[in-house]
Amino acid sequence: MNIANFLGSRGGPASTADLGRAGFNRYRIGLAVAEGTIVRIRRGYYALPRETSVFRTAREAGGLLTCVSAAPGYGLWTLVPASKLHLCVGHRTVPPGWVTHGRCRHPRHPWLPLAGLADVLIHALRCLPELQALVMVQCAVGRGDISLAFLRGKLGGNRNARARSVLDLVIPRADSLLEVLANTTFVRAGLRVRRHVQIPGVGEVDFLVEDCVIVETDGESHLEPRQVKKDRGRNNASLVGGYLVLRFGYDLVVHHPEQMLAQVLELLEQRRRGAFQP
Template sequence: MDIETFLDGRGGVARTSALHGAGFSRTYIDKAVAAGRLARIRRGIYGMPRDAGAIGLALRHNALLTSLSAAPLYRLWTLHEAGAVHVSPGHKGTPAGTLTHGRLLHPAHPWLPVAGLADVLIHSLRCLPTLEALVMVQCAAQRGDVTVDFLRRKLAGNRNAPARSVLDRVIPRADSILEVLANDHFRRARLRVRRHVELPGVGEVDFLIEDCLVVETDGGTHLEPRQVKKDRKRNNATLIGGHLGLRFGYDDVVHHPERMVAQVLSVLEQCQRGAFGSR
């Protein structure tokens, strides 16, 4: 195993003792640094060059990454990359240019300069826009890393009411970040939505809206030739089975949700007017 593989499995950073324990000698480490494969973040701590920025800042200031800045290290869904670094500061004070969060209530990550997952999610619920926080919590909750009820108990009081309202929007299962967002947009449009419905001849569909319109959300894999053929067959089977169908991709769901919802409402309105004949 090379040092890059080892670090990838540890969030991109490790102490010298961990590197030695994995069999990497001082000479090997020095050569990796000289070759640009490894970055010395501070004395006794090394990381991948691409990961040395936020992690290095946290280590230099004895701070812990949290909220959106910690999401990649916990492999949580996110809508956007973190701009300013989110930290819970240590004894050296707040690093310049960072977004500061309050005290931690739970144990930190065992080896990375990162707040514990529960604190990361609590901070996200308090500081991030609704949908950004929602997808992070959805990812962690459906993996079984944390429960919504646990987070709700940690967010008591009037000042945490907006954060608790985000928890109300978490769904039992979502196969992709697009599904989370689309479901939220449809619900806010007061549409009657059923998710993961099994249709004869079609299989499981993402959404069945008002019992007549099938909506599928397509990630990047749906652009692969094999998947395109499969989706085409499913589209045909949807119509043959007596349902209308729409498909939306990443750009529709993430960047143009109002247009997506408007198209869904347009089809439903035409259906009510009988534009597609009797079902």
């Protein structure tokens, strides 16, 4: 493998030490620079000539990506992509518009310019709007990458009360960020909610609200023809089994949760009034 392929396989720039551990000595590095195969972006760091990733930007700034800017590097759920670059840079100055975070206190990513997962989540909990932080934490906790107990232990004191309140919204299992957001909406409305309930003849449903309304949160996969056919069958089986069914897609769950909630409440109210009785 040549140096260019090595950098491409790692997803971004590398240090002289990293290249050395991969078997590239200083002579080969210098030769690659002279040939234009790689470029030196700052002392001790090299990248591909046309690379424009946030990893290169972080290396050039001498910092580590964190908060929502580090979420893609760890494969974490996000509601919206980072509009600004979030970095840990120590005492260095950064261009206007970047967001700087405090020092990193946990082991960083082994080769990418990413703060450690613990720091990334702690920074997100302190920095981002509640639901944006929640989906990142839910993803990491749900995969078993980190524990709620560990995060709580790092967020003591009055100044972290808001961050701890976000942790209270994390659920044991969520198959998508839509489930996390819908659950938060229902629970805060005071509804009695059961998740991932097995319904005879139907299978597992996302939510059973007040023991009578099935709520399903549908991502893009539910638009595929085979899934549409399957969902239609599940809807019919649910109604035959005595349950009411509502399905909500990404736009309502993420951008208009109040409309989703209003429909659930209206259906429950109609049922209370006997609208669905024989």
